Amino acid sequence: MGKRLYGLSLASVIGMGLVLLMGALVTKTGSGEGCGTDWPLCNGKFVPAYTIESMIEYSHRFVSGIVGLLVLGAAIATYMKLRHSGEAMLFAFGALFFTILQAILGALAVIYPQSEAVMALHFGFSLLAFSTSLLLTVGIRTGAYVPAGSKAHRSARLLAMDDRTANIVPGMRKWIWGATIYSYVVVYVGAFVRHTESSGGCLGWPLCNGEVVPALHGATGIAFAHRIAAVLLLVIVAIIAYRSSRTPGSPDLLRAAARWALLLTVLQVFSGASVVWTLSSDWYLLTALMHVVLVSGLFGVLCYMSVLAWRSARISADPNRPAS
Structure with missing residues (x-):
């Protein structure tokens, strides 16, 4: 190249x-x-x-x-x-x-x-x-x-890559694609929080204004919705990482990407918490920018996993694919 x-x-x-x-x-x-x-x-x-x-x-x-x-x-x-x-x-x-x-x-x-x-x-x-x-x-x-x-x-190197992605089972592909689409929704809600200046709607973490479920109105409702969406994303990514590690024959590329996705999801959850913790300090801008970096990296990894799943679907459906 x-x-x-x-x-x-x-x-x-x-x-x-x-x-x-x-x-x-x-x-x-x-x-x-x-x-x-x-x-x-x-x-x-x-x-x-x-x-x-x-x-x-x-x-x-x-x-x-x-x-x-x-x-x-x-x-x-x-x-x-x-x-x-x-x-x-x-x-x-x-x-x-x-x-x-x-x-x-x-x-x-x-x-x-x-x-x-x-x-x-x-x-x-x-x-x-x-x-x-x-x-x-x-x-x-x-x-x-x-x-x-x-x-x-279709060079020998490309065929070798195909073999590493062809074993992504259809059920896992749907989980990956769903997680990627859902992560974009979470990102959009986070951007909406930023543009509406709703970060202060939920003071404290993990509780929101000292409550498990606060009054859901105005900035509080927007910020709380983002928190719930982020937690659900963590659960989804954790399931994908677990299933990819436990499924026999799961491609190494997928397992590695899933581990990275889980790590980045955990980090972005805690970086979101740090944004709340530093709202009134000089560290706020740094933590907010770090949150953007982690979220961008997470979405990029999920998109790469989606591409692996897409390649797997194409390869599995190819009638001319040589038998392994």
Whole structure:
């Protein structure tokens, strides 16, 4: 695989991760209006005034623009080298699509004030752009795609990878796909908490305002819903990790990914708790950004597990697959 393509895709992943962090920073510091209602200029200027809010917001825009060019470059390079691979094309141009979509949504949020529900989608689309870029990079790195010009589209290395994913049973595939979709819902609710500034609705952890089930209204109801959703996600991921470890013949790739998913889920639960614990301290911004990092990593791992399940389904249904 060409080093330039891998380098571009890797730079896109790192860049999209930075965009996610900077977007969260904009929200947490209340810098969304740092450039007024002007876009792409900042308060009518190419170089904004040196205020904290304007610099944070404009830096986010600048980095997003650079990363957009990287994602575009990765998509073009993928088309040139891997256009015969439907999976690679899906991830490359999926990343480009979601990058453009989140940029448009961000611009509209500046020019025309949007509801909190719509603003929460901005983070969700950015997360999808990050995840599709990640899947493309992992596929390239692991040799899942055969370079254009190869005489055999199914090389010995790819067949070996197929053997490691073909034994994911149909029931496990459904659990994985369901967990991935549900995790996106949890992420959206978390973004909604952030944009509605409902983090303080549940003071204390694990209890909410000193109660097991608090009065479910306003910010308290939103924050409590996110907590319950996160706990349920932990249970689902734990079941997947347990079943993958106990099922005979379960692929090593799946077992390893499931263990990582469980670890990241546990960490993101405790990082969410740390956000509550540090609400009134100088550590709040750091814990909030760490929560974003862990949630993004968890969603990326679940998406990779979904791809493994998808490959397994395709391989199992292939009538020309050689008998093992």
